Amino acid sequence: MKLKSLVSIDQCSEEDILRILDSAAVFEANPDRVLMEGKVAASLFFEPSTRTRLSFETAVNRLGGRVIGFQDASTTSSSKGETLKDTILMVSNYADLIIMRHYLEGAARYASEVAGVPVINAGDGANQHPSQTLLDLYSIHKTQGRLTDLTITIVGDLKYGRTVHSLIVGLSHFRPSFHFVAPDELRMPDEQKNFCDAQGIPYAEHTEFTEDIINCSDILYMTRVQRERFTDPEEYERVKNVCILKRSMIGRSRDNLRILHPLPRVNEIARDVDDSPKAYFIQQARNGVFIRQAIICDVLGINHLI
């Protein structure tokens, strides 16, 4: 079954995920395919973005569609008090698809309920980032040759990191084992741990980021401490440098270990890690174009695989 909107990774079955990954592989082999001719995508970014916005817009361009939208909501009538509902109703008049990032959790779901066209959630607060999860799964599959039975270590801001929350759900179909590494203040929320418990997914929590944890991992998923979500700047200062990956820490890691990061990075991965063959975060971001081509085709009902 095709997706109508992509609001949360929870709505994707294993079959949906594998279909989108297969579709992305076809786009990776041949990215320039005119499948959206005459269609308009609205790119509504109420929060800053580099990769998500530009890779979605690249995806639309490579599919032969056109893009309207904004990257600074202060230039729109929302700054005059227009509601999100009215904004979405207006944009539904103009575009065939809405790609939206918003600072409020649940904004994408709400938009999908009022919009007359499909909505793709490009990140809503600390909640969900489903297109990031699909590109993470694509990257894991490309580097490991499989999605099943992997040990995934997730490091950094596990409290506010929406990519982390989505990734746990996305991987839950594939028998993962997790290590969660974070200072106490940023530990994984109960909601995600309860989800793992209910699914029978093993996990261990750590406050120290050690080589022993890295050495038993297939994927090391680093994340940025999300300064913009803190209400207390002093708390941010206390935790911002607790988990930093240094090159010396991966010397005895598994050959198949790959280091992922949704980016942007601040200083949680030292620059000398970049040259390691195990560093995969730049290629990971590139995969975002192919996966977003696949997602766009899925929600628009464009079957390019027949």
Ligand code: CP
């Ligand atoms: N990974 C990610 O969402 O990056 P941007 O904030 O730059 O879009």
